[in-house]
Amino acid sequence: MLDLNATNEAFIQHKVYQNDQLLSVQDVVSCLTTIYSQMEEKHKELVNVPLCVDMCLNWLLNVYDTGRTGKIRVQSLKIALMSLSKGLLEEKYRYLFKEVAGPTEMCDQRQLGLLLHDAIQIPRQLGEVAAFGGSNIEPSVRSCFQQNNNKPEINVKQFIDWMHLEPQSVVWLPVLHRVAAAETAKHQAKCNICKECPIVGFR
Structure with missing residues (x-):
C-alpha cells in the first residue's frame, strides 16, 4: 500500500x-x-x-x-x-540508482556493490539467498560493468538496461513484483478440488 x-x-x-x-x-x-x-x-x-x-x-x-x-x-x-x-519496477530501479549514484549521477563499482549488498540481505534473511546466487555480489557487479565495456562508471540508463536482464543477485525484485501482480489475477477456470470459479491468484 x-x-x-x-x-x-x-x-x-x-x-x-x-x-x-x-x-x-x-x-x-x-x-x-x-x-x-x-x-x-x-x-x-x-x-x-x-x-x-x-x-x-x-x-x-x-x-x-x-x-x-x-x-x-x-x-x-x-x-x-x-x-x-x-511502484513501477523501472521507477524503482531509477530511485535505487539515484540513492547510490554520486553528484554526477554516475555510479562506480563500489557504489553498485553497496546497493547490491544491501538488496541481497532481504532474500538472505528469508533463507532464500542461495536461490539468487549466494551472498557474493561481485559476479553481478562485474557483469554490469562488462556489459558497459568496463567503463569506470555507469549512468542510470545503463543500470536500468542491465537490471532488465534480471541479474541473479537482484532477480528476486522483479519476481516479487510478479507475485504481487498474480495475487489479484482472475483465471476463468474451475478448481478440480474445491470447485472455486474463477480462481483468484496463483493458479
Whole structure:
C-alpha cells in the first residue's frame, strides 16, 4: 500500500540524506511513524500505526542489524523500504540508482556493490539467498560493468538496461513484483478440488 513517492517524501521530511550515516532505533521509528500515519489516512481499517511501525522496525533490524547494535545505515533503510514500496519496477530501479549514484549521477563499482549488498540481505534473511546466487555480489557487479565495456562508471540508463536482464543477485525484485501482480489475477477456470470459479491468484 505504500507508494514509492510517499516513501521518498518521508525520507526528505526527516532529512535522511547521508547514506553512510547510522540511524538510531528512535530515528527509524520516527520515520516509520510518519510513513504509516500517512498510510492510515487512506486505509484506516487496514493500518494500525503502532503495530505496523513495530513489525516493520523488527523486520528492518532482522535484515540489517543482526547483531542488534540499535543502528541501521541510512542507505539500508532506503533500499529496504523502496524495494518493497508500490511502484513501477523501472521507477524503482531509477530511485535505487539515484540513492547510490554520486553528484554526477554516475555510479562506480563500489557504489553498485553497496546497493547490491544491501538488496541481497532481504532474500538472505528469508533463507532464500542461495536461490539468487549466494551472498557474493561481485559476479553481478562485474557483469554490469562488462556489459558497459568496463567503463569506470555507469549512468542510470545503463543500470536500468542491465537490471532488465534480471541479474541473479537482484532477480528476486522483479519476481516479487510478479507475485504481487498474480495475487489479484482472475483465471476463468474451475478448481478440480474445491470447485472455486474463477480462481483468484496463483493458479
